Amino acid sequence: MLPPSPGLRSAELGARGFTLVAVDDDGRPFGFVQVLELDARFHLEQLSVHPDHQRHGVGAALLAAAEDGIRARGGSVVTLRTFADVGWNAPFYRRHGYVDAELPVAMAALLDAEERLGLLRAGARVTLAKQVAEHATPLPAVSVLPLRDGAAGLEVFVQYRASTMDFAEGAVVFPGGRVLPGEPPVTVPATHDVAWVVTELPGPGVLAAAAIREVAEECGVLLRAEELVPWDDWVTPPGGRRRFDVAFFLTAARSGQDWRNTTTEAVRTVWRRPGDLLSEAGRGELRLLPPTRTLLTELAGLRDVAEALAARPHIVPVLHDRGRPRPGLG
Numbered sequence: 001m002l003p004p005s006p007g008l009r010s011a012e013l014g015a016r017g018f019t020l021v022a023v024d025d026d027g028r029p030f031g032f033v034q035v036l037e038l039d040a041r042f043h044l045e046q047l048s049v050h051p052d053h054q055r056h057g058v059g060a061a062l063l064a065a066a067e068d069g070i071r072a073r074g075g076s077v078v079t080l081r082t083f084a085d086v087g088w089n090a091p092f093y094r095r096h097g098y099v100d101a102e103l104p105v106a107m108a109a110l111l112d113a114e115e116r117l118g119l120l121r122a123g124a125r126v127t128l129a130k131q132v133a134e135h136a137t138p139l140p141a142v143s144v145l146p147l148r149d150g151a152a153g154l155e156v157f158v159q160y161r162a163s164t165m166d167f168a169e170g171a172v173v174f175p176g177g178r179v180l181p182g183e184p185p186v187t188v189p190a191t192h193d194v195a196w197v198v199t200e201l202p203g204p205g206v207l208a209a210a211a212i213r214e215v216a217e218e219c220g221v222l223l224r225a226e227e228l229v230p231w232d233d234w235v236t237p238p239g240g241r242r243r244f245d246v247a248f249f250l251t252a253a254r255s256g257q258d259w260r261n262t263t264t265e266a267v268r269t270v271w272r273r274p275g276d277l278l279s280e281a282g283r284g285e286l287r288l289l290p291p292t293r294t295l296l297t298e299l300a301g302l303r304d305v306a307e308a309l310a311a312r313p314h315i316v317p318v319l320h321d322r323g324r325p326r327p328g329l330g
Helices: 058-072 090-095 105-117 190-195 204-219 274-282 290-300 305-311
Strands: 016-023 029-038 041-049 077-083 125-131 139-150 153-161 176-178 229-235 244-252 266-272
Touching (some): 029 058, 077 090, 139 204, 153 290, 176 204, 190 229, 204 244, 244 290
Parallel strands (some): 139 244
Antiparallel strands (some): 016 029, 077 125
């Protein structure tokens, strides 16, 4: 059986995962399956069985074992890429419950790797997926976009996540984190209630309290509730072992505030123009998650902090990872 994407190295993608090996009674391997984990989502990268052991159910057993491993790690969907017209590739997976699907944005690097390996020129490729467990429930979370007017235009404060983190590892993100159970709410302006009314998030007072706490812990800055302007709401797509429903806020940096890195979750923090971050991401010099990329694109179309704070966009949850900048915001 041919591997879905022969020769692709997980280290090249910065991916984690696991490998299962089939061995004979003498301990000699005759088959293996490799699963990559990217941003808490799972992708079956290779499944291969020695010709002498094919047509004996080894491939099916390895596939089932890989699905068990994904379930054990909290995932609910596994994707794969394979040749559409090779008789023992796509048809094999379809017989085991895999259906046509789109490759998640988090795994877009797989397509780049296939191009480098020449796989896209070797024949038609197809993305397949299978749901192997119930989807995880999104956990409420918050993220804050600190803004300031720099010499060359609007700037935003971002964190470079440590590569050791188990979610969004190595990515450039905005400060934030999970809403804690029993988070005590704070009093917020009435506009917060209007902004969040269409979401499934906790109340605006709870979200503001979580945002204030996270910024204090990660950046050493104490915000006031009235300084937090609701901006957006993104929900992690189903399939991964971790899902979040994230409320995004804007805040304007005040004179005298010392925005810095005070958390082990990040290795550095900087003030940057949104357009510069997008350019670096386009050149492969840094990694952006889909919400971060879209929000930076919106900010790049705004002149200054005053224009950003005055925008007050209508907030509708983004229930997938292919969002587009909202009209008038980039």
